[in-house]
Amino acid sequence: MQFLIYILVYPFLWFISKFPFKLLYIISDGFYILLYHIIGYRKKVVTNNLKLVFPQKTEKEIASIRKKFYKHLCDMFLEMAKTMSISEKELNRRFRITNPEEFKRLESLNKSIILIFGHYASWEWSIVLQNYINFKGLAVYKKLANPHFDKLIRDIRSKFNTTLISTKETTSIINQNEAKDVKSIIGFLSDQSPRLSKDVYWGQFMGIDIPCFTGAERIAKKLDLSTAYLKITKVKRGFYEAKIITLAEDSKKYKNYELTDLFLKEVEKQIHEAPEYYFWTHKRWKHKDQSNNFL
Incomplete structure (x- = not known):
């Protein structure tokens, strides 16, 4: 069954990836109508999240952010499909690092880098980072699972020489590289909700207590790696810029969870600047009312 689903979906994705961007975004507009107005995909979840973190905003303001988010979500889905066939030159034009010299400076410290x-x-589209x-x-x-x-x-994600490693093999691979003195830049997506346990760290995100992923920080502190945040902004439809923000050159000098908190604050800043581009x-925040059970 898994293979059947794959062979049915794959040709569609490949066909879509060959479309020029102008046609791609026309299709995205159609997907938006289907996803938002007809199917209403996770609209309740999105609305509840927005109302929770922006209690001061009116219904009209929430609705405006929600609509912009769904338009961006459709764009991003088709941009992911486009990655299957996009050229390196085209992706470099559409996803640009604004301060590549910061990468060079961090590399000059001769430490591997945790990039959150x-x-x-x-x-x-951050897969283009390998060029920098x-x-x-x-x-x-x-x-x-499939x-x-x-x-x-x-x-797709390794087509420009970035190597993907699963969550389960992360620690062993990083340790092996460090033992061999192979310097790496390791990217972590760290703002989603982990499984609850007694030793989970509860931090604040958008003013609400939530359990936090701390794996990136733990590895950075244990091995004394540098830690940085990649601030990605949407310039206009189909074009993005990214800035490297160094959080710590000597991660082990920071208190436990301090780097995690610094990272979450950077994400918060972006959400306040343009909330429609966050993954709502x-x-x-599904565990927000359970912190007292684990503290």
Whole structure:
């Protein structure tokens, strides 16, 4: 069944990827009408999230952000499909690093770098980062249940020489590289909700207590790696810019969870600047009322 789903979906994605961007965005507009107005995909989740983090905003303001978000979501889905066939030259034109000299400066410290992302703007197109760095590029991802789509995702995201590593193999691979003195830049998406446990860290995100992923920070502190945040902004439809913001050159000098808090504050800033580009369909605040049970 998994292979059947794959062979039905793959030709559609490949066909879509061959479309020019102008036609792609016309299709995206059609998807928006279907997803938002007809299907109403996760509209309740999105609305509840927006009302929770923006209690001061009116119904009209919430509705405006919600509509802009769904338009961006449709664009991003088709841009992901476009990645299957996009050229390196075209992607470099559409996803630009504004301060590549900061990468060079961090690399000059001769330490591997933990690069933390949020689910904001277009993290998928950050695969072009390998063109700006000398270190080995690694990206941590959650393995998909369907092995055929998992391979497809790995192929797409590694087409410009970034290596994907699953969450389960992250620590061992980084330790192996460090033991061999292979310097790397390791990308983590770290703003979503982890499984609850007694030792989970509860921080604040958008003014609300939530459990936080701390794996990136723990690895950075244990191995004394540098830590940075990749701030991705949407310039206009189909065009993005990214800025490297250094959080720590000597991560082990920071108190526990301080780097995680610094990262979340950077994501918050972006959400306040342009909330429509955050990934509101995730149930990021689903455990907000359970903190007392784990503290």
